Amino acid sequence: MALELRDIHKHFGNVRANDGISLAMAPGRIHGILGENGAGKSTLMKILSGYLHKTSGEILFDGKPLNYTTPAQASRFGIGMLYQDPLDFPVMSVLDNFMVGQSGILRNRKPVYRKRFEELSRSIHFSLDPDTPVTALTIGERQQLEILRLLSLGIRVLILDEPTTGISSEQKEVLFSALKKLADDGRNVILVSHKLEDVEALCDSVTVLREGRVSGEMDRPFNTFELLKMMFGEPPKLTARKKVNPGEEVLHLDGVSAPGGRTGLSDCSISVRAGEVIGLAGLEGSGQDVFLRVASGLIQPAKGSVALNGNRMTGKDYHTFKASGVTFQPASRLEEGLIQGLSVTEHCALKDKRRSPFVRWEHAYRTAQHKIKKFQVVGSPENRVESLSGGNQQRLLLSFLPAKPKLLLLENPTRGLDMESVYWVWEHLDEYCHGGVSIVFSSSELDEILMAADRILVFFNGRIIEDVRKEETSSLELGRAIAGKLA
Amino acid sequence: MDDYMQNERVVSENRDKETFSEYVGEAVFTLVAVLAFTTFVLILAGAPPIDAYYHIFKGSLGSWVKFTHVIKAWIPLTLCSCGLIYTFRIGLWNIGVEGQVVMGAIFTTFALRLGVGSPLSGIYLVFSFLAGITGGAIWALLAGFLKTKGGVHEIFAGLGLNFVAQGMVLWLIFGPWRRPGVASMSGTEIFPSELWLPYISSLRLSPIGLASAFGALILTAAMIRHTRIGLYLKAIGNNPNSAYLFGLKPGRYMLIAMICAGGFAGLAGSMQVSGVYHRLIPSISSNYGYLSLLVVMLANYNVWIAPVIAFFFACLNVGSIQLPMMLQLDSSLSGVIQGTLVLATLAVHAWRRQVRKKGRVRRS
Numbered sequence: 001m002a003l004e005l006r007d008i009h010k011h012f013g014n015v016r017a018n019d020g021i022s023l024a025m026a027p028g029r030i031h032g033i034l035g036e037n038g039a040g041k042s043t044l045m046k047i048l049s050g051y052l053h054k055t056s057g058e059i060l061f062d063g064k065p066l067n068y069t070t071p072a073q074a075s076r077f078g079i080g081m082l083y084q085d086p087l088d089f090p091v092m093s094v095l096d097n098f099m100v101g102q103s104g105i106l107r108n109r110k111p112v113y114r115k116r117f118e119e120l121s122r123s124i125h126f127s128l129d130p131d132t133p134v135t136a137l138t139i140g141e142r143q144q145l146e147i148l149r150l151l152s153l154g155i156r157v158l159i160l161d162e163p164t165t166g167i168s169s170e171q172k173e174v175l176f177s178a179l180k181k182l183a184d185d186g187r188n189v190i191l192v193s194h195k196l197e198d199v200e201a202l203c204d205s206v207t208v209l210r211e212g213r214v215s216g217e218m219d220r221p222f223n224t225f226e227l228l229k230m231m232f233g234e235p236p237k238l239t240a241r242k243k244v245n246p247g248e249e250v251l252h253l254d255g256v257s258a259p260g261g262r263t264g265l266s267d268c269s270i271s272v273r274a275g276e277v278i279g280l281a282g283l284e285g286s287g288q289d290v291f292l293r294v295a296s297g298l299i300q301p302a303k304g305s306v307a308l309n310g311n312r313m314t315g316k317d318y319h320t321f322k323a324s325g326v327t328f329q330p331a332s333r334l335e336e337g338l339i340q341g342l343s344v345t346e347h348c349a350l351k352d353k354r355r356s357p358f359v360r361w362e363h364a365y366r367t368a369q370h371k372i373k374k375f376q377v378v379g380s381p382e383n384r385v386e387s388l389s390g391g392n393q394q395r396l397l398l399s400f401l402p403a404k405p406k407l408l409l410l411e412n413p414t415r416g417l418d419m420e421s422v423y424w425v426w427e428h429l430d431e432y433c434h435g436g437v438s439i440v441f442s443s444s445e446l447d448e449i450l451m452a453a454d455r456i457l458v459f460f461n462g463r464i465i466e467d468v469r470k471e472e473t474s475s476l477e478l479g480r481a482i483a484g485k486l487a
Numbered sequence: 488m489d490d491y492m493q494n495e496r497v498v499s500e501n502r503d504k505e506t507f508s509e510y511v512g513e514a515v516f517t518l519v520a521v522l523a524f525t526t527f528v529l530i531l532a533g534a535p536p537i538d539a540y541y542h543i544f545k546g547s548l549g550s551w552v553k554f555t556h557v558i559k560a561w562i563p564l565t566l567c568s569c570g571l572i573y574t575f576r577i578g579l580w581n582i583g584v585e586g587q588v589v590m591g592a593i594f595t596t597f598a599l600r601l602g603v604g605s606p607l608s609g610i611y612l613v614f615s616f617l618a619g620i621t622g623g624a625i626w627a628l629l630a631g632f633l634k635t636k637g638g639v640h641e642i643f644a645g646l647g648l649n650f651v652a653q654g655m656v657l658w659l660i661f662g663p664w665r666r667p668g669v670a671s672m673s674g675t676e677i678f679p680s681e682l683w684l685p686y687i688s689s690l691r692l693s694p695i696g697l698a699s700a701f702g703a704l705i706l707t708a709a710m711i712r713h714t715r716i717g718l719y720l721k722a723i724g725n726n727p728n729s730a731y732l733f734g735l736k737p738g739r740y741m742l743i744a745m746i747c748a749g750g751f752a753g754l755a756g757s758m759q760v761s762g763v764y765h766r767l768i769p770s771i772s773s774n775y776g777y778l779s780l781l782v783v784m785l786a787n788y789n790v791w792i793a794p795v796i797a798f799f800f801a802c803l804n805v806g807s808i809q810l811p812m813m814l815q816l817d818s819s820l821s822g823v824i825q826g827t828l829v830l831a832t833l834a835v836h837a838w839r840r841q842v843r844k845k846g847r848v849r850r851s
Contacts, residue, residue: 319734322734328732335728339725339730339733341725341726342721342725350719350733357714357716359713359715400733
């Protein structure tokens with residue numbers, strides 16, 4: 001079925017997220033929507049999926065205009081979207097989640113759906129156990145579940161928003177081959193991404209968005225350099241960081257085991273020196289999350305001890321760690337990092353160090369203005385944080401890092417950001433390193449770890465299975481270690 | 488650590504800034520819905536609705552004396568509502584506000600009993616206020632500790648403590664504080680008039696009570712808008728985990744919010760004793776605590792709208808008392824009407840939230 005978007009406009013106040021976008025997609029093909037953060041990709045796809053209302057423009061299916069206002073109506077026309085964060089019910093089983101939105105109320109039709117679930121899984125080679133609770137699944141598996149559910153609703157247009165963020169390379173392979181199969185069956189598959197390699201590996205054609213407009217289109221075979229130029233105007237460059245020699249020991253973990261996350265953390269002994277930048281590699285949820293939280297006092301170790309600057313910290317809470325110069329920044333920006341419903345100014349007021357019973361609004365407003373300018377946040381002091389785009393939320397979070405920390409613990413600091421923002425973030429973090437601050441960060445992008453870290457710890461199943469300096473390793477070796485295959 | 492892990496997302500009420508006209512539109516709709524519900528019940532009960540509303544109006548605003556009755560109900564409602572603004576702001580459902588009113592009344596009675604026969608009645612009156620505030624705050628703090636240290640949901644803790652407080656009132660009235668000779672449901676012995684809150688004799692209305700209600704409103708508005716505590720309550724209410732990483736202690740501020748709520752509720756109980764009944768009676772709280780929960784929700788957690796809604800409820804409350812008598816209906820009818828009101832407000836509230844959620848998705 002031929003899908004066409006004609007002159008789509010979407011305005012948020014005076015921000016033009018989509019400014020006259022037109023594109024056509026033929027059935028049986030995988031179409032990529034490429035662009036950096038804030039280019040308007042997600043907005044466009046949310047309009048197509050019925051989640052957002054367009055300001056103006058037309059959506060045509062086989063030449064006929066379609067009108068729908070909710071995702072439910074969109075799915076009746078056969079349009080379904082896989083969102084960046086899985087929208088499932090974690091406490092329920094895979095099968096129950098699969099049935100949500102399609103089974104009747106009265107009759108228990110589990111056996112019917114079980115059969116359908118298994119048939120669908122088999123047809124695209126997913127291997128999910130219908131009886132496990134969703135809490136036990138990885139993001140990649142939850143994605144598979146959502147795809148199966150959408151398929152059983154009979155969708156013919158499948159939209160995927162950054163599907164490769166946070167999933168393992170095996171899962172990515174499974175996903176890609178499934179998507180190819182779906183396209184071969186005559187469906188429209190739309191892949192939204194800022195990752196060139198994904199788009200190049202999978203898509204038949206691609207539309208590049210920039211600042212709310214179409215900046216170019218290309219069919220396979222792709223020219224990487226041309227695509228980059230369409231995305232950014234000019235390909236970004238990264239300046240190499242000055243080498244800093246590691247100083248005194250800042251953090252020391254001795255035989256630490258701790259619960260939490262998917263795997264917990266087992267028997268971890270590590271020491272971090274001043275000025276070191278350590279990248280935590282590994283599949284999502286292999287213990288990096290627990291490691292960072294133990295090192296910041298958010299999770300108490302069940303066994304072993306934690307020391308900061310030589311002082312024993314086991315059993316102390318995060319605020320005590322913070323007073324000793326440790327700052328933790330979580331990956332989920334709106335769940336743990338920023339406070340939804342509060343404006344940028346209010347965040348600045350929260351951070352105001354002066355102990356007085358009254359809030360200095362004037363001062364907070366000026367601080368917010370200053371931060372917005374210095375950190376190049378697109379937004380204004382009155383904006384609520386949830387109205388900022390992901391990249392801008394990350395910039396804002398970075399602006400709240402203390403001026404003189406000893407140790408920064410950053411969980412996926414660049415998750416979901418485009419390359420330009422990634423470079424910007426690291427340029428900012430490098431300044432900290434030059435001041436002798438240690439940084440420990442996790443990332444699902446091996447390239448980022450190889451680019452930014454001096455030393456790399458590879459996590460597998462709750463353990464650190466490799467601890468190497470960057471010069472002594474390669475992406476191939478790390479990739480093997482991440483998969484648990486040590487040479 | 489405790490703070491970080493235990494505070495699963497508490498009910499985070501959406502306090503979206505909406506335009507004034509939007510709010511007025513919704514409020515008018517709510518009132519219409521409430522009236523429709525009530526009319527339906529009145530028709531079911533065989534009462535002519537128009538007459539009934541006429542009597543409610545006449546019974547509440549028909550004369551200056553009636554009007555002062557309304558104000559007497561409005562004062563505790565407004566005080567409790569002010570207190571609840573703090574707890575709702577941090578995302579706590581302080582159902583225990585009812586018991587906090589009762590405890591305030593008990594502590595006040597205790598203080599005033601000490602003052603019987605003393606020449607320094609003024610000092611004892613002031614002391615009784617402080618005692619009432621303390622009583623309410625202690626009761627709220629108990630629920631707060633159960634929540635922050637024991638992991639008991641504040642709704643269950645509050646409900647349980649409400650029963651305990653009510654039980655204590657009955658025990659005191661029939662036990663240690665019973666009237667000489669007869670213990671009865673009519674309460675403890677009436678205090679000598681020196682221990683009554685000073686009132687304007689023609690209206691039997693205490694200016695101190697009125698002033699304290701307005702004072703509470705101004706104080707609360709200022710606290711929410713201009714103090715760090717106000718900002719912290721909002722931050723924690725919206726996301727306790729992020730707030731913890733920002734260096735705040737959610738548990739501590741939950742206790743502070745509870746103390747504020749309990750203090751205002753206790754003051755309301757205190758007014759009921761020294762300003763209205765001049766003794767302790769079994770139904771000393773008149774359910775104003777529960778009613779104020781509705782007031783605040785309907786007012787969309789806004790400090791300045793709450794007193795208006797409170798006034799409306801006070802009118803209905805006072806006006807419907809004589810309804811059964813005037814229309815020769817069973818006296819349980821006013822209870823039924825009150826129940827219908829509660830249901831109607833909750834239904835409209837839930838509906839409104841859903842609509843707004845949809846609206847927000849659309850707008851975003």
